[in-house]
Amino acid sequence: MTDTRGTSFLSDVVAIVGRSHVLTDPDAMAGHLTDWTGRWTGAADAVIRPCTTDEVAAVVAACAAHDVAICVQGGNTGLVGGSVPPIEHAGRRPLVVLSTVRMTDIDEVDTRGRCVGVQAGATIEQIDSRAAEHGLRFPVDLASRDSATAGGVVATNAGGVRMIRHGNTRRQVLGIEAVRADGQVLRRWTSLVKDNVGYDIPGLLAGSEGTLAIVTRVLFRLVAPPVSTIVTVAAVRHVEDCFALIDAMTERGLAVEAAEIMTDAGVELVHEHGVRRPVAAHAPFYTLVEVSGTGDVEAVVIDVLDEADVVDAVLEPGPARDLWAARERHTETIARSSTTPVVKLDVSVPIRALPEALVELAAIADLVDHPCRPILFGHVGDGNIHVNLLDVPEPRAEELTGRVFGIVAANGGSISAEHGIGRAKVAWTHLGRSEVDLATMRAIKAALDPAGRLNPGVLFG
Incomplete structure (x- = not known):
């Protein structure tokens, strides 16, 4: 990588971060060029791993001087191809992956202000563990907590299982x-x-x-965890029964910490892969609700369940990891069970439209003449559905994606609930944003990154 003046870009960045942190060997770079789903693979001239904000700034300045594009990468746990470079950049400017894997420092917790500063590469689990040392909690929680990073959850404005209680990542950024x-x-x-x-x-x-800047450090809000929680999984016949259960608990003065929905197909799949069924009875849907409150919370939950229209139910004191496993093992089990890369679509609909949308999405396999196994689950409290379509022939994936987004749009929903647009959803942004809205976003992008150097192809194509 040498520019028209004959100076070497790689020599410049080696001087900044050190030889061992500029990867050019194909085998060494491979893990940075394919995303977690296996559906998105790209190409890059190098992977650069800075350690500090100053090093990132110097690397970006070198990229600007040599006209090199940058793909920013955190834990690489995204589902829309936003954390890997495009498959082709031949004939275009050179491109590097800037990985935050070495940027894992976490500051001392401010217990009075309930906040903590972290580098972009610190994982959600590491941040939460540091907070727990001081009796606090990081409000964002994801099944990928061991690998998802601070920079990644900010970049995608992740929601996660605690969003119903604390809001999305944007609300936690001070x-x-x-x-x-x-x-x-x-x-x-x-x-x-x-x-x-x-x-x-x-x-x-x-x-x-x-696409606008490279996040290197974040000052996050922390919260006090509940003294104790009760986790229940209830088998129900209708999605509306999930809503009724959540409403009843709220009306009895309980705080809903998390509210999830699963289908019988999903619960059976994770059970086949070694996870204990939460309840013996089968039903079309299962809702997992974690609640907190004062007094005898368990007694209140039992009363609510006795009065609710449920097929079967079980409850345990939090953290109830065995019950949560039925929900959190969905993603990895689905990935192992599909004969092709899973078509993973993270969408949302208004809560009132959730029952109809789930029925329509579950029936999508009946509309196609090729293999397709839908597994649906998500956050019932905020209308977020994780659509997983297994065994879909790769040439039919885009067509099927369009069908799903059509259902979502018809129900007044969004094609991106948590993971962003990335490269995967660029062609469908018009379903959720007007031309004026998109033009405004492009104007912001042009103002902050006029050369289009940051994450080319992401969000705007």
Whole structure:
């Protein structure tokens, strides 16, 4: 990689991060070029692994000087191809992957302000463990907590299983440090509860998928965990029964910490792979609800279940990892069970439309003349459905994706609930955004990254 002046870009970045952290060997780079789903594979000239914000800034400045594009990568647990480079960049500018894998520092917890500063490569599990040392909790929780990173959840504005209680990642971001496309460091870092000077830059970068700046550090809000929780899994006949159960618990003064939905097909699949069935009875749907409160929470939950229209139910004191396993093992089990890369579509619909949308999505296999096994699960409390279509022949994946998005749009939903647009959903952004809206986003992108250097092909194509 040598520019028209004859200077070597790779030599410049080696001087910044060290020889061992500039990967050019194909075998060494391979893990950074394919995403978790296996459906998205790209190509890059190098993988660069800086350790500090200053190193990121220097690398980005070198990229600007040599006209090199950058694909930003955290834990690489996304589902839409946003964390890997495009498959082809021949004939275009050179491209590198900038990995935050070495950026794992976590500051001391501010127990009075209930916040903590972390580098972008710190995992959700590491952040939550540090918070727990001080009797606090990180509000964002994902099944991929061991590998999903701070920078990644900010870039995609992840929701996760605690969103019903605490909101999405954007709500947890108090401050941010990021490197702009020109190499300048932007720092908006304050634990103030009220700070209303100008634009909400941290909020803008949350959900921007690395297209506006490279997030290097985040100041996260922390919360006090409940003293104790009760987790219940109930087998129910209708989605509306899930809603009724959640409403009844809320009306009895309980705080809903998480509310999930699974289908019989999904529960059976994880059971076949070694996970204990939460209840013996079969039903079309299963809802997992975790609640907290004062007094005898277990007694209240038992009363609610006795009065509810459920086929069967079980409850355990939190964390109830065996009950949660039925939900959290869905993703890895689905990946192992499909004969082709799973068509994974993270969507949302208005809660009122969830029952009809689930029926329509479950019936999608009947509309096609090729193999397709739908497994649906998600966050029933916020209308988020994880659509998984197994065994779909790769040439038919895009067509089937369009069918799913058509159902979602017809129900007033969004084609992206948690994982962003990435490369996978660019062709369908018009289903959720008007031309004026898209033009406004492009104007912001052009203002902050006029050369289109950051994550080319992501969000806008």
